[in-house]
Amino acid sequence: MERIDIHCHAVPPGYRQYALDNGHAQPDGMPALPAWSPEGHIALMEKLNITRSILSITSPGTHLTPTRDSHAADKTRQTNEELSDICSRHASHFSFFASLPLPSVHESIVEIDYALDHLGAVGFAVLSNANGVYMGDALLDPVFAKLNERKAIVFIHPTTCSLLGPGPGQVENVKPLAQHPRPMMEFMFDETRAIANLLLSGTVAKYADITFIMSHCGCALPPIVDRLGSFATLVGGGEDQSDGFRKLLRERFFFDLAGFPFPDQIHGLLRTLGSGGEQRLMYGTDYPFTPAKVVARCAEKMDERCKDMLNADQRLAVYSGNAMKLFGLES
Template sequence: MALPPRIDVHSHFLPPFYHDALLANGHEKVDGMPAIPEWSLEGHLALMSTANITKAILSISSPGTTLRPDTPPSEAKSLTRKCNAYAADLKRRYPEKFGFWASLPLPDVQAALEEIDKAREDGCDGFALMTNYHGFYLGDPVFDSVFARFNEIHATVFIHPTAPCLQCSHGAPTPALPFGDQYPIPVFEFIFDSARAVIHLFFSGTVDRCPEVTFVLPHAGGVLPPLLTRFTAFGALVPGSRGIDAKEVRRQLGEQFYFDLAGAVFEGDEGVVGSGQLKALVKGFDISHERLLYGSDFPFTRHASAMLLANRMKDGMEVLFNEKEREAIYQGNAERLLREETSKGSTSGAKAGLDRE
């Protein structure tokens, strides 16, 4: 049977110049994977046709656009601009097919603030941030002005994991990988780093200070949900520690956060249809179907694997959700999110970018 129509909010692009930049900067086995995946517009459209993806919101995946700790700021700024301009051109040429989360050349905050305005002029749908930038995690005070700007423009922020890293007081930042290169980083380190970044956003007060920012969390929240009770109870359980209000965190998760379903969110064995990570999220933590979004993670999840997961998801979703809820998860929630993002544009440049659609 044909798959239901869907909007893909976790979908990547690797234009040729970005592929070359990865190779030139030591990322030929990006994040410990066997190779940089091949990507082309034709290949992406083919996956969209097969998986019945009506629209894909493109983003640059890990390691982002600041490819090394010692990347000259001018190089990171230039690569970021080229990537965003490339995505914006795809959106202009195929307005019904593509949108994009714009990259930022962090940790260069001033360059990032400049790029926010340029990307909005290009009609971006929001911003893609890595969980950390060479050891500076989201929630670090160094990024306060960026999040203040996001709050001012009511931005949508798509968070994507990258390799965990330690910011050292002396010398270059170092990878925080206890197993070294024994396992590809996306297998589980990505999932841990997503939780680390989001918890820091709460503890740092960033989420409290940014009530107008909408966050999209990848991979059904990764390991964040099992940690919810633990980190929200921290203040009450540990004397003298800075606490956070558990009820307020739950409210914020229900109003400011979405979870995409990229990855293996359902078990694949016979007899367990509907079981797995997504069931634990929605049943164990009362996450509404209205906060869920489809994601393929193409091309880092190759065409065949993306189809396998999409078909597994079709079966699992029929167990967990009714038809109306499934339609919302596949399309309606993303349409609402993108519609809200479009309505946020208040600068003349942003409006001009939207008018080009």
């Protein structure tokens, strides 16, 4: 069955050097920046019948110098141009989500227009927090207003939890259980924190023309949606927002299945989404941070489990159809 991979990453030469120069040889506690090339990626695609991959830059992102906004903006532009060039040279295989130099507001607004109007980006990849500023923070409202104006697709990817320090540009990375790489657990919690803040702040409801993609099968969000929505009734006599949050998740979000959603995690997300929830799911590999052999094993497990859960039409929607509709791709 044909697949479209909406969660995969590129590590092009310019970005690799930028990350290494700024202390990210072992990003987020992982062993190393993985090797990556368009040719190697395409070989994996052919093996797994992936007809299109939407590339993005993952954690730690492109704003690696917290006190130098203009420098980060320049590096973000260079990285986006690298991805655009790769996609132009391999147009039948790749599209890309552009990066933004968040939390720099003006520079990000400029990059939104440039990436859409000149580079051919199909949307934007943002991290759960940008140097300690979480998605949904009022500081970022002008950025979300611009994304809303452009009716953008926003792919949210987790990163290491960061806290703002007392001084300008002071950011502390939080590393509980530091002996384990952060993507194992902490990524799931940090993206959940970001999506919760987007919902609780009213950002999702306010900017109704943005389409969001949440990574990793909803991370840790599904079990606590009711807690998030109901907690206002405990502390301020507010109204229960659980049903409203579920409606926003069903109508404004898509969810990729990168990682290890089978056999258990998928059921919690589908229960949260309700009837027709499979229409909000899309395939993802997390390659190359997930090695090719593991990607292949995950694909096999997905095939096995989905046959027990979904009919042929539903599986087709998850593997490729939902992405085709969202991104306007030809079948």
